[in-house]
Amino acid sequence: MEHNKSELSKAEKDSLFEKEFMPLIGPLYNFAYRLTFDEDDANDLVQETYLKAYRFIESYEKGTNAKAWLFRILKNSFINEYRKNAKLPNKVDYQEVESYYNSDDVDEPITSDLRVDAVKDMIGDEVANALNALDVDFRTIIILCDLEGFTYEEMAKILDIPIGTVRSRLHRARNLMKEKLREYAQNMGYGKNQSNS
Amino acid sequence: MKAAITNLYFKLIGKKQGYCCKDCVSNLYAVLDGEATKDQEEYFKTHIQECSHCFNLYEIDKSVKEVIKLKVADKEVPNSLISSIKDKLSNHA
Numbered sequence: 209m210e211h212n213k214s215e216l217s218k219a220e221k222d223s224l225f226e227k228e229f230m231p232l233i234g235p236l237y238n239f240a241y242r243l244t245f246d247e248d249d250a251n252d253l254v255q256e257t258y259l260k261a262y263r264f265i266e267s268y269e270k271g272t273n274a275k276a277w278l279f280r281i282l283k284n285s286f287i288n289e290y291r292k293n294a295k296l297p298n299k300v301d302y303q304e305v306e307s308y309y310n311s312d313d314v315d316e317p318i319t320s321d322l323r324v325d326a327v328k329d330m331i332g333d334e335v336a337n338a339l340n341a342l343d344v345d346f347r348t349i350i351i352l353c354d355l356e357g358f359t360y361e362e363m364a365k366i367l368d369i370p371i372g373t374v375r376s377r378l379h380r381a382r383n384l385m386k387e388k389l390r391e392y393a394q395n396m397g398y399g400k401n402q403s404n405s
Numbered sequence: 406m407k408a409a410i411t412n413l414y415f416k417l418i419g420k421k422q423g424y425c426c427k428d429c430v431s432n433l434y435a436v437l438d439g440e441a442t443k444d445q446e447e448y449f450k451t452h453i454q455e456c457s458h459c460f461n462l463y464e465i466d467k468s469v470k471e472v473i474k475l476k477v478a479d480k481e482v483p484n485s486l487i488s489s490i491k492d493k494l495s496n497h498a
Contacts, residue, residue, distance in 0.1 A: 350473065
């Protein structure tokens, strides 16, 4: 990687690390936990992320987007170390996703009977369960966009995918999320028979 | 009747029920996520005043986005994680 930075002293590195990286441990830990669903794995993943960040601190430009940079390191560590593990969900078939996205049926099953008031009445556990039930790639894009507030461009960089793919993956993820929430809504009694107005 | 006009509109543009047009769907998310240009946003905001379909879609997606942000609880970072990172760094440095 090309960078024009002069070498940092240990004190400068430590100060940069403390001021710009450590305050982000909360979002990073939660991202790791939502990827792995395991506290020990999340601990390992965050620790590895910070150790790598320190090792490659020279390639980080002070004052730029530390959060996106660290999320990218964590995501790559997750893919390299944890996705090999058979217990984790498989990679999503994006061709299938693209063809779904390009069809005219997008959104149709969902919008007719999911209601705003039903969504607003959801409790945290239901929303978290719906999110956790998504495949890891869909879960990730929702976490990055809706929980962490990254821009499409930042997500493209974190995930190493084009912005068009960010959009289509987000679209599909949201539809799946709405399907899950609709199931909860029906269980709560917001059935199909009620008025949709 | 507004509904009849809306249905006719869907027929004319050759779409089934669900959304008004593909542009609206992609604008919807761009607006929702703060990624729309001024023109896109203005067009969409004007459009949903007339198109109840897109208005409903927008309201639902907006509420889903809000509910995720508001109700998915964060897990507290274990203190041992912070100290173990610092220990490892001081050992390696």
